[in-house]
Amino acid sequence: MSVRVTRSRRPATWSGLASALVFVALLSLPYLVFANVTSLLVNLFILLVLATMWNLLAGYAGLVSVGQQAYLGLGAYTVLVLAQNGVNPFLAIPVAIAFCAVAALPISLLVFRLRNEYFAIGTWVVAEAFQLITVRFPQLGGGTGASLPGLGGFDPALRQAFTYWAALAVLAATLLAAYLLLRSRLGLDLTAIRDDEVGARSVGVQPARAKRIVYLIAAAGAGGAGALIIISQLNVQAASVFSVQWSAYMIFVAVIGGVGTIEGPILGTILFFTLQQSLAERGAWYLIIVGTVAVLVAMYAPRGLWGAISDRFDLRLFPTGYWLHPQGSSPGGLLARLLRRER
C-alpha cells in the first residue's frame, strides 16, 4: 500500500526557515539597538507568551480562563523567593516555570469541577486568592511590593541584554511548545474535543486528561512570563502582577489576532503593541480606539485577523494538520498539485 501522509498540502519549510531567520535577527538585537528598544520588546514577548498560552487554553481546550494572572504572580514570586535565598534570578526562571506547572495540578482539580462561565469566574477567584495570600507575608513585601535582589552586580546594559535574551528564550520555548503540542496526538484530541466532545469520547479521546495537560502547560507559560516581569521591572507588587488586567490583555490579543491558530496571537500582539505605542500619549483616546478595533474585528472578522487572512489565501505558516496524498503522486510536482486541486 503506497500511503504518503504529510503535515500540510505544501511543504512548510520556508516558514520554518523564516522563523529561524527572525529568531537569529532577534538574538543579535542587543548588539544593534539601544536598551529602550529591547526592553520594549521584552514587554512584547511577555504579552505574546501570555496570549499564546491563553489561546491554547481557550482556543483549543475550550477553557476560558480569566485567572492566568494567578500563575503570572506565582512565577514572579517564585523568582523573588529564590533570589532572596541567593539563587541567580535568571536561573530561577526555569524553576518558576516548573513550579507553576506543579502548582496548577491541585488547582486544576478544584477549578475543573466548574464549567464555562463558572470556570472563568472560578479561575479569577483563584488569582484573587493568591493575591490575598501573598500580601499577608511581609517577607514578600506585603501589599507595597518587594524589589528583586541578586542583579545589583550586573552592569545595567548587560543586565538588560540578559533580560532580553531570557525573554526571547521563554518566547521561543513557548511558541515551539505550542506548535509541537498542536502537531502531536494531543493537538488532534483537542481539535476533536472542541468540535464535538461527545463524539471525541466515543472514539476513545479522554477530554479531561487532554484539558488538564493544556492547563498545566498554560500555567507553566504564565509562570515564565511572571518570572520575566519581575526580572525586567526589578520589583514586584501583588496588586499589579495578580491584576485581572493581564487577562484582559491576553484575551484582547488572542481574539483580535485569531483564536485557535498559532499565528493569530503573534499578529494580535504586534497589532496591540503598535496601537499601544502610537496612542500612548493620547490618554483616553487610546482605550476608545483599542475598544473600537475589538468591536470591528468581532463584527467583520469573527475568527480574528489571522483567521480572515488564512481563509482568504488558504495560508498556514505553522501547519498542524495532515494531508493524505493521492496514490502515486510525486511530492510537490506541478501535475500532482494540479490534480490535487481537482477536489
Next chain:
Amino acid sequence: MTPAAPLLELDRVSKRFGRVVVAESLSLAVQAGDAVGMVGPNGAGKSSLFSVISGDLSPNTGEVLLDGRAVTRLDASARCRLGIGRTYQVPRSFGHMTVFENVLVAAHRGAGLAAGAARELTVAVLDETGLRPDANRPALRLGLLQRKRLELARALATRPRLLMLDEVAAGLTDPEVRQLVGVIQAVRERGVAVIWVEHVVRALVGVVDRLICLAGGRFISDGTPEEVLASPAVREVFLGTDSGGLPRAGFAEHGEQGGRPPSDGDSSS
C-alpha cells in the same frame, strides 16, 4: 467471571428521564461475532439504550458488562478503548478536521495505535468505506450521506469488538444500502459483533441473524428476523403507531423510510 462470559451483557438495565421510561429492566446477552438487529417505533428507547451501552448515559439501575466485567461506571472513552465502537444517528463529525484526521483520532485513541500503524489503518478504513477521495476535505463540507459514512469509518478505526450502528442506512438509496451492507458483512466476517438499529429493515435482514423489537423501553420480541417480523406483538406495535409503518423483509421497491415523519422522537434521547 467465567471464560464463556458473553461479549456484552445487560443485567436488568433501567433508564428513566423523569416519568419517561426508555429502558425497563432490560437484560440482553450478545456473543462475540453476533449480529443483532434492533427495530422499534420512534421513541422506543433504541438510541438511549445505545448510549447506556456506550457510556454516554448512565442507567438508573442495572449493570452493563463487557466480557463479564461491569463497565457501568466507566465513561464512554474508556469503554471505547475496551472495544465498544458506535455511530450516532445525528453524525458527530469533527467539523474543522479533515476526514482523514477524523478517522486518525479514532485509530490513535480508540485502537491505541502509534503514528505509522494508525495512518495505515486510517487509509484502510477510508478505502473500505469509500471515503478516500474525500480524505482531505474538512468534515463540515461533507453532505449528510458522507458524514454518515464518516461515522462508520471512525467507529471502525477504533477497532471495535462490538460495533453499534445507529441508523447508518437511513436516507440512503438502494445501491448505497447494498454497498453499506457489504461493508458491514465484511466487518462481521472479521469476528466483530454488531448491534444495528435501523428503520430500513431490508438493510438489516441482509446482515443480522437475530432481531430484537424494542417498544416502550421493553423487548417485545427477540428471535430470527422472520420470527420477529411475523410476531403479532411486533405487528401490533408497528400498526398501532403511525411512526414507522410495517417493516417488511427483503428489498422492497421503496423502503418504509419514505413514510417516516421527518422528526425522529428518540434522536435526542
